[in-house]
Amino acid sequence: MDTIASPSKMPSSNNNKIDGFALIKSMFFKNPDAISGAADAAFSKPLPLLSPLANSVISRCSKILQKPTEELQHCFDTEHPDIVKESLIYARSLVEFCSYQALQVMTRRPNYLADKDFRRLTFDMMLAWDGPSAKDEEINIKLQETASSSNHEAEDEGWSLFYSNSTNMAVQVDDKKTVGREAFARIAPACTVVADVITVHNLFDVLIASSGHRLHFLIYDKYLRSLEKVIKSTANANTSSLVSSLQLSEGEIILDIDGTVPTQPIFQHIGISGWPGRLTLTSHALYFESLGVGIYDKAVKFELAVDLKQVIKPDLTGPLGARLYDKAVMYKSTLITEPVYFEFTEFKGSSRRDYWLDICLEILNAHKFIRKYNLKQIQQSEALARAALGILRYRAVKEAFQNFPSNYKTLLCFNLAESLPGGYTILQTLSSRLSLLNASSSQPDSVRSPSATRQIRHPISHLALCRHGIIRNEFSTDKEEVQQVGDVCVGEINPLEMAVKQSKQDIGRAEAARETVDQVKVEGIDTNLAVMKELLFPVLELFNSLQRLASWEEPLKSTVFLVLISYIILGGWIKYILPSIFIFLAVMMGWHTYANRGKPLEAFNITAPPSQNAVEQLLALQDAISQVEALIQSGNIFLLKVRALLFAALPQATERTALVLVIMALAFAFVPVKYLMLMAFHEAFTREMPLRKESSDRWMRRMREWWYSIPAAPVQLIKPDDKKRK
DSSP, X not given: OOOOSSGGGXXXXXXXXXXXXXXHHHHHOSSOOHHHHHHXXXXXXOOTTBOHHHHHHXXXXXXXXXXXXXXXXXXXXXXXXXXXXXXXXXXXXXXXXXXXXHHHHHTTSTTGGGOHHHHHHHHHHHHHHHSOBTTSOOOOOOOOOOHHHHHHHHHHHOOOSSSOTTOTTOOOOOTTOOBOHHHHHHHGGGSTTTOOTXXXXXXXXXXXXXXXTSBOHHHHHHHHHHHHHHHHHHHHHTTSTHHHHHTOOTTOOEEEEEOOSTTXXXXXXXXXXXXXXXXXXXXXXXXXEEBOSSSBOOOEEEESSSOSOOEEEEEEEOGGGOOOEEXXXXXXXXXXXXXXXXXXXXXXXXXXHHHHHHHXXXXXXXXXXXXXXXXXXXXXXXXXXXXXXXXXXXXXXXXXXOOOOOGGGOSOHHHHHHHSTTHHHHHHHHHHHHTHHHHHHHSOGGGOOHHHHTTOOOOHHHHHHHHTTSSOOOSOOOSOOSSEETTEETTBOOHHHHHHHXXXXXXXXXXXXXXXXXXXXXXXXXXXXHHHHHHTHHHHHHHHHHHHHHTTSSHHHHHHHHHHHHHHHHTTGGGGHHHHHHHHHHHHHHHHHHHTTTOOOOOOOOOOOOOOOHHHHHHHHHHHHHHHHHHHHHHXXXXXXXXXXXXXSSHHHHHHHHHHHHHHHHHHHHSOHHHHHHHHHHHHHSTTSTTTHHHHHHHHHHHHHHHHTSOOOOOOOXXXXXXXXX
């Protein structure tokens, strides 16, 4: 900046350059003179193509960046020459450009979430994005009436960088103005702490759950205030004595603690024993400290970062091992011999358990993602920081609104990728984005192309945790890209957002398919058997036809079938049977696709069996269980007799079986397969032939008698030890 000695010597400023002394004076003195008025005029000079609110936002951004509005527009035109000059697209991209640059400066200040003016300005940025063009409906603008009233307000509330007293374009947005989904998705992720580009649409849906389809400022403000409290409490926890008592490793941070309130204890159950304590989740593990006599015992660590085949799922628990209450999280790994259950006592519902289940799975999934894509140190820190920020947002929403998102509306990015039908594409895109971290540090600025420069990323999530005092900064991030804040770029759609949209398109098809499944579910064993019988009718009919042919009830048809199959086997056509079936099915499906295009699928008519009362259904169930038990017993007897043959419980039968196996081995070794298949087919198909029926029955009777004569191998049942450790 040029230095000017006095206001009278100030140049005409055709290029809108503002004197640094005049700027400082206009910002910090309560009685601005002519120079401050000139500075205000340059900073708040409206652009004709923008709406009043967009001009107001850009003027406030210009004060934060200490650049006049026309200079900001010139920078935008220079750095983004490919932006379409159509009024709406150009105005919206210009709003994004100024907002992203201002947000990068604002987020470097400590405790910016606690500043109500920051919350108001970011909301105004969303409103301006919704209506950026001058053709949009103008909102009511209330200018400051006099300098004295502005000074009086400044004395009462204090000076703010975002709502400066000298801002002639100051706008107070009507409280009835609300923000749409796309505006929130374009502005909120620019502040990494506020939203993640992967879950920003889910966050918007959670925030508008009680306010219709648009976001009100009161809801947005409440969310940011809650988020600020959560971040502050997390920062305090990571600087407390708890860190040393848990003996956390380097880079490990505390994310949440529960069980410290006497009215809401956490019980750890192992076997039939259970005791209260304090549960702590970090970025690498779970820690449980059992409550002793007024103090906590040494923490027990349950690893989440190392691959130990961990299983974390909801489960039932209760006193003395009774499975009564659905309020527990089960943890199991290869390091522990017995599963551990953490019971979250709650009078109503299981929301507390569900929250802890989600955040534990988020950390576990984050480490699985790190191992799968072999992420390095800086990439690991960024992935874990992204998961940590998601958990902090989840806590903020939970504490502010008591609202828990559903499976597809989760606020945790790695859990969302696991739950979406095409979530693997999100993880692949995220890993490719994280791989740019190494490129940004290895390649000097002088050799980078302008297109590549805009794609260079820094560990933004890790840096956000550092700025809020949650973690120590381990990486040098002094040089930050101005064009990119968070995961958003001016006039561009983030690849992560495209992957999420593509995955969410598959949700509709998955949910529609799930609804059809729920509709066709029927109750009762007899009804389900009737449905299965009708669905398998073609297969059953084919099987019955083959049985009729094999029974030789119609000798002519059986003979023709025998000759045809024999010719197919000897001619080597048997290998084409399975491909022919596949081709036939494909042609049939193609024909139905063409013939039934646009027509709904007709319902499958099934004759329902006679209705049964509760007692009859119980008797049918008992009969079905008895049949299943008999089948299992028969299978066990068969296996035990095979064991007896293998270990020569009956030497004569074992010798005969061994001789038969040797003959079969020689046959498979020296006889062509087609002849073996022909022999097996003739043996099975001509068994009921009049010429062979008597000899076949006699041979089958001898085989049964021989099988019945083989003893079963002995079995000894050992009762397990019922004593469980306390």
